[in-house]
Amino acid sequence: MKELIARRAARLVQPGWVVNLGIGIPTLVSSHLDLDRVFLHTENGLLGVGPPPEPDQVDPDLVDAGKRPVTRRPGAAFFDSAASFSMIRGGHVDAALLGALQVDGRGRVANWAVPGEAVLGVGGAMDLITGAGTVIVLMTHTTRAGAPKLVPACTLPLTALRPADFVVTELATFRVDGEGLVLVERAPGVTREDVRSRTAAPYREEPPPAGGA
């Protein structure tokens, strides 16, 4: 299911983009991207992240933002954390692909504060949603308990006021426009009712019903 979400989100990434992949499902996206044409940025200071190394090739000074060992691609560059976040806030990173706990009816994301825990970790989430060119959320459609994650209003703290541009789940892909969520694609075998019954947030459908033009 997570691979399905990653594969569908990868289709939204355009050739030539610089892309930051968050922790969780987004890390699965890299194997669906052509790394000769898409450049992976990690906020701990590397542009040109390559696939994980063979176990005997691990370099302890080369990790991604999830602290997992990575490699560097030909043409890679290292930089300090202030430069890295200047790239993000300054609008130089074309897309951020990240996980979420909830998304509201306007596409706004809650993905940093965990329910029932002290709010003591934020990392780069706020900078990425605020500054990336295109924000793509990858998440399961419902919680493990079956509760919708697309909700009219987030009950968890928002990460930023800026909404996501796309939300990809195992059931559907939504685009976000000035008025809110638009269902643009359903996964194979998923009915409109499947999406409707597991989505608490209001959304529109695309293309709109025929007639009335």
Next chain:
Amino acid sequence: MVNKLLEPEAAIARVLFDGAVVMVGGFGLVGKPLTLVTALNESAFGRLTVVSNNLGEPGQYLGRTLRLGKIRRAVGSFFTSNPEAVRAHVEGRLEVTLLPQGTFSEALRAGGAGLGGFYTPTGVGTLLAEGKEVREIDGRAYLFQEALTADVALVRARRADRLGNLVYAGTARNFNPLMATAARKVVAEVDEIVEVGALDPEHVATPHLYVDHLVLARERP
């Protein structure tokens, strides 16, 4: 020529004091000055404010500093990686200032650059905006963030020359060059010290004027 090389214990004794504000480089253990943190843990200094992205894993390095009760306040962006830090905060033993990672990084840069602070769009309208000045610039809202400075910075680099010019390795660079600019006393832990002239000036990321003392690493991640 000045000799900046010290044993780790001597370097800690030279720069640290009770109640000091200490910056510690590293993203997790990558780029963390492990030898210096161990020397700090074995010292008698306490009541510290630690400025570091996170407080490590339970009982390890800065996690051990916390367990030893030496940290009164922590400033960083991600403390949830150490459940003991969360518990210490909940129980009122640890004061925490949480900043978005980009805001944290830029506050270090600003502190080292002689600036009082800066306005960032990150965090506007969130819980982390509480108590912060909001200013609208060209139709967009920004939060004011004060610069961060410290009494001491403990940083990690791959290599130094005897003057203290530093070269970093891979993603172990992270916060280190920023912290090296933002503290009154800077100790750099390195794997290797070479003669003056042996480093390519094009590769030096931290020029020697920032570095007061050098120590050789005994521990690596």
